[in-house]
Amino acid sequence: MKHFFLLTTCLLVLTACTAAQTSVPAASPAPTSAPAPTEAPAATPTTVPFSVPAPYSDLSYLPELSWDAAHQKQTYQPGEYDRLSLNTYSFNDRTVLAGAEEETAALLEAGRDPGLGVRSLQARSITGQGVNVAIIDQPLLTDHPEISDAIVDYYDAGGYTDEGTMHGPAVASILAGKTIGVAPGAHIYYAVTPGTADSRPYADALHYILALNDTLPESEKIRAVSVSANPGDASFFENAGLWQAALSDAEDAGLLVLTVQGASAGSARLVPGLAAFDPAQRDTPAACRMGQPGAFLITPLARKNPNYVGVPCAYRTVAEEYISEQCGYRYDVQGGLSWGIPYCVGVMALGWQVAPALTNEEMLALLVSTAAPTADGARMIDPVKFIEAVENRYT
Secondary structure, X not given: OHHHHHHHHHHHHHHHOOXXXXXXXXXXXXXXXXXXXXXXXXXXXXXXXXXXXXXXXXXXXXXXXXXXXXXXXXXXXXXXXXXXXXXXXXXXXXOEEOXXXXXXXXXXHHOOOOOOOHHXXXXXXXXXXXXXXXXXXXXXXXXXXXXXXXXXXXXXXXXXXOOOOOHHHHHHXXXXXXXXXXXXXXEEEEEEOOOXXXXXXXXXXXXXXXXXXXXXXXXXXXXXXXXXXXXXXXXXXXXXXXHHHHHHHHHHHOOEEEEOOEEEEOOEEEEEEEEEOXXXXXXXXXXXXXXXXXXXXXXXXXXXXXXXXXXXXXXXXXXXXXXXXXXXXXXXXXXXXXXXXXXXXXXXXXXXXXXXXXXXXHHHHHHHHOOEEOOOOOEEOOHHHHHHHHHHHHO
16 A cells, blocks of 8 residues: 555656756755765765765665665665765655764754744744645645644545555645644644545545535634645546536635645736755745756746746655654655645745735735745745735735
């Protein structure tokens, strides 16, 4: 079962990405809290052996996935990994890179920060408190301490399993994780799908959320839904028409739904774009770049589309749990647009806490209008400027 979910996860993440990884450039700079050493240890050979993991490899240790030999190695000795490419590896808190334990711990810690000034907002008690949102995604185990308090409802839309996936806990923790989330005060109504290329369970999940919303008091209604997929894409998903019909019902009901294709409300539209922090300037939206580490790419769409807004999808630490009570964290150097969707919905939750009467149209318009210009010619979501605009205009 885990094999199935992990494979479908990878497929959805890849389809969510907008930048093709056709080549691997030089490694991006490491976060300031975990600088790469200026020279490799004496034991490290001057020529990296061919068997050493290449930059942007995933070194996560997952012993419970007995079928997955690629993730059975836990300890890498000096010479078995490239010390100079340390900041390009993805790994989890069970991976041991001997001789670089302090650096990997610092990378994991740095990745817990949502960046873009979000923690400065949280320090002002702007945490999404009292805002209800929903996620439609792959299964997760609800006992992870990072998200256990945030999940208030768990609905099976055909993806039941007693095992976790990589995708589910990651998106939930990015949105509302207790220590790593954008909006740790928000509540999540979670609807589970199998993660396959079939839109039917996505449509069923959205209809469930709509029916549930009809039973909630006005002050407790679900405001937005995070969907880290594109179930309306008929070229990839079967039954895409069912999703389109459900999405139309949601729009009629005033429920904002954000997928990798974007969201619209009235005259406002937001198109999310794959982007990455500058690890040395994590709180600076203007320093972000479109694409992802190893495949930075600026497209004509990003430059010309006035509704295009980059969302951070890389250098993030996320919750991880495959077996109940085996809770941990993983550090993702490269994440698909899947990671940016819950981030954006988390920022929305911050806005609705500050101004509960904010309409969906106003929400999208403000997120677009406050986005920060970047050096590569695009624009990046700017949570601090967004909240400033909300406070100035709607409170």
